[in-house]
Amino acid sequence: MKEIIKISGLSKAYGQVNALHHVDLSVREGEWVSIMGPSGSGKSTLLNIVCGLDSPTDGSVLIDGLELAGLSASELARYRREMVGLIFQQFHLVPYLNAMENVMLAQYFHSMADEESARIALERVGLGHRLDHLPAHLSGGEQQRVCIARALINEPRVLLADEPTGNLDEKNEEAVMELFQELHGQGMTLVVVTHDVSVGEAGDRIINLEHGRVLVKTAPKLQTA
Template sequence: MLQASSDELEEFETDSESQTRPVIETRGLTKRFGTVTALDHIDLTIRAGEFVSVMGPSGSGKTTFLNLISCLDTPTEGSYLLDGIDVSTFTEKERAVMRRERIGLVFQQFHLIPYLNAQENVMLAQHYHSVVDAEGATRALERVGLADRAHHLPSQLSGGEQQRVCIARALINEPSLILADEPTGNLDAKNEHLVMELFSELHREGRVIVLITHNPELGRRTDRTIWFEHGRRVRRASEAA
């Protein structure tokens, strides 16, 4: 395991990627909680069409990183450009707008509203984005293969199905970026496979997906893996290989 300088990493990225539009660009992104530095000067660029996994042990800062790039939190230092817009100084209201229009979140715990059916859960994202569109919600559910389950409550769906509803919800507002935090953490192998297949398909459709995971298996299915350790980006020997 080697610790790489920012310059090196930058170079590495430039080399490996064709020059498409950057979706995420961070410069010296730092987050401190009191005296603890959770994230330490992260420089990173993710471009359009990339499927990236973020890996690292617990406490390595990958969730903090996810919170920052999903506009749920503000950095202590540094800048973060989403679609070329510097959101690091945005107010909560402005960040809410960014979230609803440019970010789709997929959670390990699904976080579906238990009293709303699958379609309504998708429509909730539409509601906070603009207006509800049942037709569009149905199409999104079709896209994830749940057309016949649209009117089921989350409790009537299996884990895998719930996660697919969650993905449909993340997709519904056509975000610039899909962020998935351990999306298969609560799923069995069969469903894990299904969900990963879905992500791969979405990637092939040209969507930017950032996957946060412990599982190196999953990491291997992405274009590129970014490693975090003690709040810093590190370069793994395996990655270089």
Template sequence: MESSNSIEVRGLGKRVADAGGELTILDGIEFTARPGSAVAITGSSGSGKSTLLGLLAGLDVPSEGSVILAGHDLFALDEDARARLRAAHVGFVFQSFQLLPNLTALENVMLPLELAGKPAAEAARTMLERVGLGARLHHYPRTLSGGEQQRVSLARAFVVQPSLLFADEPTGSLDAASGEKIIDLMFSMHQEQRTTLVLVTHDAQLAARCGQQIVLHAGRLVAPTGKA
């Protein structure tokens, strides 16, 4: 599988040392996400959802198994090469927004483009207008509501036109009304850009909007449903 927005997971496992010897966090995870699909990773707290997402993004290293991301065997690459792969193909949306507090909304969205050496200001302005924040360009995160901060986070993620978008509980810090608006916006942009979307969520309604659900229990895949 060589598409720039595909994911293939093979026999993925993660174990860590603890006081009792060794703790298995993930065991034998296998699935494929096809280009342009939406995949929900669900399960109870402690089931390994966020660990799996971190492994898919190459932010952590597994104990065994492989992740083929955008046509590359992720863990055959060194840390610098994985970082370059993420910069070229991946966007992130976090529950806690992860905006830089000393940068305005516009500057936060410009940042990934500037780091990639690409023209930034006009693209960032256009993307903020796309998410309904054209009048808030020069506001700092502390002056924005939670929903507005998550819109800035979405704009920052999509402005680089990522092949893959990883979202960790993207509505977890928002009230129901704000969360629904963010989800509608995220799925609209996912469909427009044909980005492969992988999200961690406790929200059954959000998971149901995805064509594929990866359900974890105690680190194991118990119910792969739907088609990627």
């Protein structure tokens, strides 16, 4: 299958501190890759660079043929709204917008806000009955599902999740994982940063980071290098 993410010689330094050292990795289209590692291993830095929220000090990041290094702020904004869907540990929903409006917000920056497609996206994550609820009136799992619906609304090429279950209880974690499985089954490419071994092992492949360097692990499901 086609490589949708190709990272070569990626380094990121914050002053004297090297967060990433010559990272090379690739993700195939439709693949679910888990990035794991202890705190400070560089996994969130890696994800932020792939998200276009941070820039590399050195190296190349190709997403579906688009080189992120050297893009302007405006080009990176366009990349974020058109090519990737972001899922955050803290959900980051706008507190004064209801579930549907939070989804429509991503549409607004992309093209045009459309209630009907926002409603379908929320029904897809099982929140068809919570459309007009404010984030404060939703459980953690529900908020994360709104966040997933928002990430999916612009039909991204890749879904990038940073500790998506980090703030959820077991039941809600299961619901989110089921959703990921379903999306993966539909051919969505997923890159999930996690501490949680059970979440990591749900992917096709685990990439272990340590001190900013990559150790590739083979996931039990694929049994391939």
